[in-house]
Amino acid sequence: MERKRICPRCGSTKIIVDAERGELVCSECGLVISKGLFLEGKDWRAFSTEEFIERARSGAPVSPTRTAYGLDTKIAYSKGLSGRSMRMLRRTKKHVRSRKEKRVMPALFKIRAIAERLDLPTHTVEDAAKLYRLASSAGLVKGRSMDAMVAAVIYAACRRTEVPRFLQEIASFFELTEKEVGRSFRFLFRKLDVRIPPPKPEIYVSRIVSKLKLPQSIVTKSIRILRIAREVGVTLGREPAGTAAGAVYLATQEEGIHRTQRELAQAVSVTEVTVRNRYREFLEKVKPLLEKERLEKEKKEEEIAEPVSL
Numbered sequence: 001m002e003r004k005r006i007c008p009r010c011g012s013t014k015i016i017v018d019a020e021r022g023e024l025v026c027s028e029c030g031l032v033i034s035k036g037l038f039l040e041g042k043d044w045r046a047f048s049t050e051e052f053i054e055r056a057r058s059g060a061p062v063s064p065t066r067t068a069y070g071l072d073t074k075i076a077y078s079k080g081l082s083g084r085s086m087r088m089l090r091r092t093k094k095h096v097r098s099r100k101e102k103r104v105m106p107a108l109f110k111i112r113a114i115a116e117r118l119d120l121p122t123h124t125v126e127d128a129a130k131l132y133r134l135a136s137s138a139g140l141v142k143g144r145s146m147d148a149m150v151a152a153v154i155y156a157a158c159r160r161t162e163v164p165r166f167l168q169e170i171a172s173f174f175e176l177t178e179k180e181v182g183r184s185f186r187f188l189f190r191k192l193d194v195r196i197p198p199p200k201p202e203i204y205v206s207r208i209v210s211k212l213k214l215p216q217s218i219v220t221k222s223i224r225i226l227r228i229a230r231e232v233g234v235t236l237g238r239e240p241a242g243t244a245a246g247a248v249y250l251a252t253q254e255e256g257i258h259r260t261q262r263e264l265a266q267a268v269s270v271t272e273v274t275v276r277n278r279y280r281e282f283l284e285k286v287k288p289l290l291e292k293e294r295l296e297k298e299k300k301e302e303e304i305a306e307p308v309s310l
């Protein structure tokens, strides 16, 4: 089996080594991964039940009951009900459930199929399914394009589970525009009472680095800058694309690579002023801590290198 390092949170394979901190970090969501957490192959995103894992391995079709996504569909016996009313209750509930299931099933299958192609982790897929059911129960999907709704819940689930995927990326899988999916997304989540956090700035780092053809070391440094920034509360409430651009700008300065603030601003469609402001904040609050980390590491290395006196 092919060995592949996969981020257990977002499913990204872009795992980088931060040698200075001695850590393995996901360059897309910023998660610090320890070696023991690595999972291989298919297993990491298979669904939780043994049955499903078996089926996924053998390539057998997934049974329609799996669309229940682990929800308990059994009705328990309640005290005080006669056998006859119990049977009736069960029949009614079963009927209602199956009608409801039938209605959401095509969408849930679509979520599963797209999730596989987008390499989404299990909990993200389950969240998307949950959101779709919620939207369906609230009567929000009726008479609307299923694809746009499915794309919208997948995007929402990615945000909720901190999986770095762009709206445009998801929309293109459905051959929809970013605008169309964005409209469905806003329609759904204005009405549904669910929390959708802003995307993390880390998601923009690889994009900036590849657009400006910067070396991989800039990714490592930028991710570290963003982590320290989060620890000291600098990123709080900031627009993520601008925050990322500011971090990359500081990283290029540190590495002696010349890129203008304007180039960085253009890479993520923010203003130069935003990049400058974030950079200034990082310079004041993050750079001293970067420096401290570097000195501590040097000190440790000196201690190791020092010969033992007899």
Ligand SMILES: [Zn+2]
Pocket: 007, 008, 009, 010, 011, 012, 026, 027, 028, 029, 030, 031
């Ligand atoms: Zn990740």
